[in-house]
Amino acid sequence: MSKELIKDAVTTIVDYPKPGILFRDVTSVLQQHDAFQACIDLLKEHHVEHQFDKIVGTEARGFLFGAPLALELGVGFVPVRKPKKLPREVISESYELEYGTDELEIHKDAINPGDKVLMIDDLLATGGTMIATANLIRRLGGIVEYAGFIISLPDIGGEKRLLEAGITSYCICEFEGD
Ligand SMILES: O=P(O)(O)OC[C@H]1O[C@H](OP(=O)(O)OP(=O)(O)O)[C@H](O)[C@@H]1O
Numbered sequence: 001m002s003k004e005l006i007k008d009a010v011t012t013i014v015d016y017p018k019p020g021i022l023f024r025d026v027t028s029v030l031q032q033h034d035a036f037q038a039c040i041d042l043l044k045e046h047h048v049e050h051q052f053d054k055i056v057g058t059e060a061r062g063f064l065f066g067a068p069l070a071l072e073l074g075v076g077f078v079p080v081r082k083p084k085k086l087p088r089e090v091i092s093e094s095y096e097l098e099y100g101t102d103e104l105e106i107h108k109d110a111i112n113p114g115d116k117v118l119m120i121d122d123l124l125a126t127g128g129t130m131i132a133t134a135n136l137i138r139r140l141g142g143i144v145e146y147a148g149f150i151i152s153l154p155d156i157g158g159e160k161r162l163l164e165a166g167i168t169s170y171c172i173c174e175f176e177g178d
């Protein structure tokens with residue numbers, strides 16, 4: 001089954017980038033064509049009926065899955081990036097990570113008011129990254145109610161936090177006990 005193929009392709013690194021963190025590395029999924037393809041197929045199958053206008057992917061690993069999914073769904077792709085990476089006029093939003101804080105930015109002209117947006121990232125932990133991404137989209141007038149991930153760490157509670165922010169998440173595989 002393709003979900004198991006994907007889960008088996010994820011590598012776990014203990015104590016990276018800090019002691020106590022079990023790092024779930026999605027780059028080993030990308031290295032395996034059938035697992036990478038299965039990710040895009042499952043994300044497409046789950047979201048194809050919603051008729052989104054844009055896919056937003058968050059730096060850096062959200063780009064790896066968001067851009068090929070946008071091509072599959074026949075819609076545009078918008079990158080949300082770390083500060084000072086986007087060249088045109090941006091808006092910014094701060095957020096907390098499982099292991100630190102950071103800031104994200106989006107081009108002001110990337111979302112049109114009323115655009116239906118699907119957010120894509122590799123992994124859902126606290127949900128902070130996706131909530132900050134949703135805040136950016138909503139500040140530009142976009143409608144965002146769905147987010148798709150390859151990996152979820154359910155014990156950290158991101159899915160509930162996203163639901164409280166009005167976002168339903170779809171995760172291909174779960175790693176419990178993190
Ligand atoms: O649900 P959260 O607690 O917000 O954590 C998930 C986020 O953390 C990781 O990115 P990271 O910030 O490490 O950035 P990178 O992809 O640029 O390495 C991951 O790719 C998600 O974007």
Ligand SMILES: Nc1ncnc2[nH]cnc12
Nearest residue numbers: 022023024025098123125
């Ligand atoms: N445990 C984890 N593994 C990989 N990426 C992450 N981003 C936040 N937490 C993570």
